[in-house]
Structure formats: C-alpha cells, structure tokens
Amino acid sequence: MNAAVRAADVQQLSTSTTEENCIGGKKPQQLLLTDDFLPSAPVLRDHFESRFRDPLNTTSDRFVWDYWHVPNQYTLLRTPADQFFPEDSYRELEDALLEYGEQRLGCRGISPIWLSYYVDGCRQELHADSPHGPWAFVLSLTQWEGRSFSGGETMIFQPHMLDFWSSFDPAKGFELKDMVTLVEPRFNRLTVFDGRYPHGVRPVEGTRNPLCARLVLHGWFTEPSPFFDGPLDEAAATEALDSVLSPLYEELGELRQCLGTLVVRFTVSGETGQVSNLRLLTDTLVHVPSDPDPDRLSVRDKVFGAIDHDISHAEFPPCQQGDTEITLPFVFQ
Ligand SMILES: O=C(O)CCC(=O)C(=O)O
C-alpha cells in the first residue's frame, strides 16, 4: 500500500447516513485536500526565490527568519507571511483562505499565517494543536516534483491509533504507514486537517539550500460562528433561531460527552420562512472514549438527530427579497 494520500483518496463527508437522520456521516472528518488551491501561488514562490537567489546580497529584508528550535520537538525557519510578501500578494492569499474557511468550514477567521522552510535536519515531531482552532492548514509552495530531499510529508495519526485496542489484530504486523497518513506537500496543495490528532512533519534530509527546501504557509482556521447570507433581516433571523436553539442546546447538553465541531448550513425560504436543504458542512465530532457507551457511534447519531429535527422545524419570518442561507456551528468541548 502506498502510504501517501492523493486528493482523490481523502474522505468526503457523506450527507446522509442513518435512516432517521438526514444529516450526519459515519465518521468524523479528519483531512481535506485541495490541489491547485491558489492561482497566485507561483507569484508567492517567485517572491521567496527572489530573496534567496543571490546569497551574497545582504539587504535588510534577508534578516527576517526565526530559526525555531525547540529541542526534540520543532526545528524549522519561519517568518510571519504578512511581513514577508508584498501587500497585494499577501491579500490575495489571505482572501482565498478566508473565503475557503467561510464557504467550506463555516469558520470566519484565520490565525496569523506563517511562512516556514525546512532544510536538512528540519522537522516537526508529533504534537497536537487543539487550542488554535478547529482546523489546521498547510499550503505548500514546495517544488515537490524533482525535489532533492527526503521526508517533508505531513504525518497525521490515523483515527484508529486513538482507539488502538478495539482495532488491534495480533495476526498483523504494524508499521509507520499503518499508523499515520502521510500527505505530500505538493506545490499549491492546501492540506486542511483536524489539529487535535497528533501530527508532525517528517524530517527533511538532503538539502541545505533554501531554494530547494520544503516551503509552506501554515496556520489555523478559527472562529466557527453563525453567519447569514441573504436578505433576511439578521435581528429577525436571530430571534427565530434563538427560540430553536435554547431547547436544542439543552437537549444536546444531556447527551454523552462529545468533542469537536459540527457546522450545518440550511436555506430559509423567503416565501414561507421554512427551512430546507439542511446539510452538514463539516464534522469533527468524536465520542469521548472514556465515556462507557458500548455503541460509540450512537451519540453522534443522537446529536445529528436532535439538530436535524429542531432546525428543520424552525420557523423564520418570510422575506420578500428571497432566500437566505444560514451557517450555524455547534462546538462541543
Ligand atoms: O507543515 C506542516 O505540514 C504541519 C505544520 C504544523 O503542524 C504546525 O505548524 O503546527
């Protein structure tokens, strides 16, 4: 088996699973890949190269790199991307990430973006980033094809590693590829993953030249928050939503413990105020393993069922100007 994933291999969120629920998926999402993410990626790459092309040129803009070394944990060179790139190029990058976050993840913010390069000896050992936001991202500017180093893949614990014994097979050997998913940082690939899973960057070996290094932009999507896209008056919509959400939150609070973020999106008809097209945008909801529920997926089904039922029956005020899309996150912590 090839341990590296291709974009096509990555799980897509199913929009329909159990008979009673319309929303929901069998498993939480862990990894989302988008190749050819940013049209201006070559411009960013060119800018990086222009700063290193002449190693004997000592203008002050060369002195922006932090050699970040935490013994046995992190070794890489990094700089804040907003100070490194020209304003226009940086704006394009930030806008594309914000748009992706809003449309695809229901997250309205991003953390400050780092630009990091990895030459021989650089790496990130296993760690988890849960406080930073529900999704970590890595946008690669690495010339991956024809690279002169080994390593450099993002490695992410496979979910069964956090529930080791229930899937343990004593008859089978077990190697790195069976424990982690390796994602190649191909040029202009956006890798988005649930940073709560232990993850890292495999040691880069073989080049000391920044022009040949692993080069990535990275950070976190933050602020899962409700937003409204359409003509419905936000104050009126909020009032209608609140009357559904109070009992729903109470109901969800009584369920067994879950951790993660669910984001749903639905359409409110301008004509009738009724809800349709309720769907799940993202889902990282996991059942807390120490909670003694023999059927560990059932709590997810209960959550989906409650949200589905209550949101589908919400009544919004009609709005002559047309339909409104509402995005609504549920954060379980
Ligand atoms: O560069 C990567 O692939 C992962 C980066 C990461 O995990 C981090 O910056 O926390």
Ligand SMILES: [Fe+2]
């Ligand atoms: Fe990380």
